[in-house]
Amino acid sequence: MAAEKQPARKKIESTGQMMKIMSEYFYDLNDAAAASDRKVAWCTSVGPAELLRAMGFAVHFPENHAAMLGATRMATELIPEANTIGYSPDICSYLTADIGAHLKGISPLARAYPGIEAPPRPDVLVYNTNQCRDVQDWFSWYAREFDVPCIGITSPKNFTDVSEILVDDVTRQIEALIPTLEEVSGQSLDMARLRETVALSRECTELWRQVLETAMAVPAPLTFFDGTIHMGPAVVLRGTRQAVDYYRQLLAELQQRIADGSGAVDDEQYRIYWEGMPVWGRLRQHSELFARLNVSVLVSTYCSSWIFPDFDPEEPIRSMARAYLGLFIVRSDAYKEQYIKQMLEKFRIDGIIYHDAKTCPCNSNSRYGMPQRLERETGIPSLVISGDLNDLRCVSDEQTVTNVEAFIEQLEERKDHA
Numbered sequence: 001m002a003a004e005k006q007p008a009r010k011k012i013e014s015t016g017q018m019m020k021i022m023s024e025y026f027y028d029l030n031d032a033a034a035a036s037d038r039k040v041a042w043c044t045s046v047g048p049a050e051l052l053r054a055m056g057f058a059v060h061f062p063e064n065h066a067a068m069l070g071a072t073r074m075a076t077e078l079i080p081e082a083n084t085i086g087y088s089p090d091i092c093s094y095l096t097a098d099i100g101a102h103l104k105g106i107s108p109l110a111r112a113y114p115g116i117e118a119p120p121r122p123d124v125l126v127y128n129t130n131q132c133r134d135v136q137d138w139f140s141w142y143a144r145e146f147d148v149p150c151i152g153i154t155s156p157k158n159f160t161d162v163s164e165i166l167v168d169d170v171t172r173q174i175e176a177l178i179p180t181l182e183e184v185s186g187q188s189l190d191m192a193r194l195r196e197t198v199a200l201s202r203e204c205t206e207l208w209r210q211v212l213e214t215a216m217a218v219p220a221p222l223t224f225f226d227g228t229i230h231m232g233p234a235v236v237l238r239g240t241r242q243a244v245d246y247y248r249q250l251l252a253e254l255q256q257r258i259a260d261g262s263g264a265v266d267d268e269q270y271r272i273y274w275e276g277m278p279v280w281g282r283l284r285q286h287s288e289l290f291a292r293l294n295v296s297v298l299v300s301t302y303c304s305s306w307i308f309p310d311f312d313p314e315e316p317i318r319s320m321a322r323a324y325l326g327l328f329i330v331r332s333d334a335y336k337e338q339y340i341k342q343m344l345e346k347f348r349i350d351g352i353i354y355h356d357a358k359t360c361p362c363n364s365n366s367r368y369g370m371p372q373r374l375e376r377e378t379g380i381p382s383l384v385i386s387g388d389l390n391d392l393r394c395v396s397d398e399q400t401v402t403n404v405e406a407f408i409e410q411l412e413e414r415k416d417h418a
Contacts, residue, residue: 010264012226013134014250021242026113028071032058033120039185040120042142044135046327047128047237049152050201050320053239054194055185060120061236062138068108069101070280071392079391092134093359093390114357124184126177127152130330132362151180155324157192160332162325165298170321195313197239198320202311203399209307212299214254216347219263221254221396224274225287226264227303234306253418270411271292271348274354275340275362277303277389282397289401294407299347301328302363303339319359329362336365337374344380350411352382353404358394381414383407 032038041057043049046063052059068073075093078100083089085103087096101107102118109116125139126150136152143150154168154172160208180190195292213231214221224229228251236258237243279286290297312319312325329337343349353373354366361367371382385403388394 010266012222012230012253013252014246016255017230017249018230018232018246021246023113025236026098026116027108027121028117029058030113031062036051037060041125041181041184042122042125042139044127044131044139046130046324047126048320048324050194050197050239050311051128051177051181051189054306054390055181055189056187057124057185058120059236060122062098062119062142063094063135064232064236065101065107065109065119066098066390068112068279069097072093072108072111073281073392074101074106074108075281075390076143076172076392078106083335085407089359089391091359092132092138093388095134095138096359097390098138101120102142102145105274110214122148122347124145124148124181125150125152125179126157128155128324128328129153130155130157130324132329132360138202144332148186149180151177152415153177153324153329157330158332159330159388162322166325167318167321170325171318174317174321177288191238191316194316198311198316199313200241200244200248201239202310204234204238204334205311206239206305207244207251207309209309211247211251211254212303214251214258214306215296215298217258218271218348219261219265220271220296220347221257221262221264222298223264223287223290224278224300224303227300228280228283229304230364231303231387238306263296265291265294265296266293268296270296270350270408272297273299273340273347273349273352273353274343275353275358275365277302277357278385279357279392279395280389281392282387282400285397289404293405295408297353299343299349301336301343305329317322333365333368333370337370337377340374341378344378349380352380352406353407354382354384356384356386357389358386360389363389381407 032040039057041052042060045061075097079096081100081103106117125143127139129133137148230255233243233246308323310319310323356364356366366384385400
């Protein structure tokens with residue numbers, strides 16, 4: 001008897017080009033760290049990267065490095081190294097995995113890119129606490145370790161509307177970074193270059209939005225799991241021409257899939273919204289689980305976190321402040337619930353999966369009754385799965401499979417009785 005064909009998530013052909021430009025990015029960082037005439041800045045993923053690029057810094061993103069530690073399943077063994085120097089196992093496993101990797105002197109970069117031994121040594125560290133306070137502690141530790149300046153933005157949180165008062169506050173904080181950055185870089189800020197960088201970020205973010213919104217099509221041409229991989233250039237190359245060119249290529253491929261009626265998942269039966277962080281060390285397993293069930297997990301708030309429609313080259317610094325304040329993670333539950341309701345309708349969602357990440361409370365929206373409120377208001381069922389972004393000790397694969405399978409059975413029953 002022939003083996004039953006297993007549904008699978010289709011490969012995106014543009015992946016090869018993405019891997020090429022990501023490789024070029026990491027090798028350039030490595031070269032910058034070794035060059036006497038170049039400076040390296042470390043930046044949080046939704047920090048003022050445009051400002052740093054405009055001032056000539058090569059920019060490294062420790063959160064990206066930490067996600068690589070998770071995706072390569074190196075993180076779990078490294079987290080205890082950070083615990084031994086006083087960091088709780090309950091705090092951000094990006095922080096603990098990354099510091100653990102530094103303490104052990106190992107990096108996934110060394111495995112992926114021959115000739116690179118470690119992340120580039122920083123000349124300055126720049127954070128924005130719009131994601132969480134952990135990034136400030138994380139960067140402050142490295143500042144002490146390398147004896148370099150650590151500066152940043154303390155972002156307001158839990159607000160519904162982005163008011164001009166809040167924009168004024170963050171604008172002033174960004175402006176206050178400039179003297180230190182000029183001193184470290186040895187050059188003055190060129191406003192024309194900053195406008196150009198912000199314009200490229202605006203173009204990148206618009207293309208990334210269009211990429212993600214191709215999933216409105218039925219069947220969806222890409223999944224959440226694709227998005228977690230292909231968001232790489234939007235994170236580490238925002239403000240560059242390479243990112244813009246890449247997303248033009250990716251968008252064209254996805255639009256062709258739509259024209260061909262080709263979905264990312266064979267025989268798509270159900271459409272799922274993923275709320276929260278990915279489980280980096282289980283991307284493949286989760287992708288295969290949902291594909292086997294003919295389920296397309298096609299949209300998330302996480303991948304959408306790099307859509308910044310407020311970037312405006314005519315007001316580069318103020319629009320940066322507005323863009324960073326618009327981030328989903330810093331908003332009130334009232335805003336978040338309204339946003340999710342719009343996404344459920346826009347993408348024709350059948351169910352929501354909330355990932356309650358043990359070490360990431362700021363990106364876990366299942367802890368204060370949101371799933372119950374949204375289910376009452378929309379009628380769309382939800383499932384909460386326990387896990388973590390990096391610490392696989394918090395993940396039960398058997399429980400996840402059992403709960404997901406039962407949830408899809410629930411959706412099937414609803415469909416039969418509709």
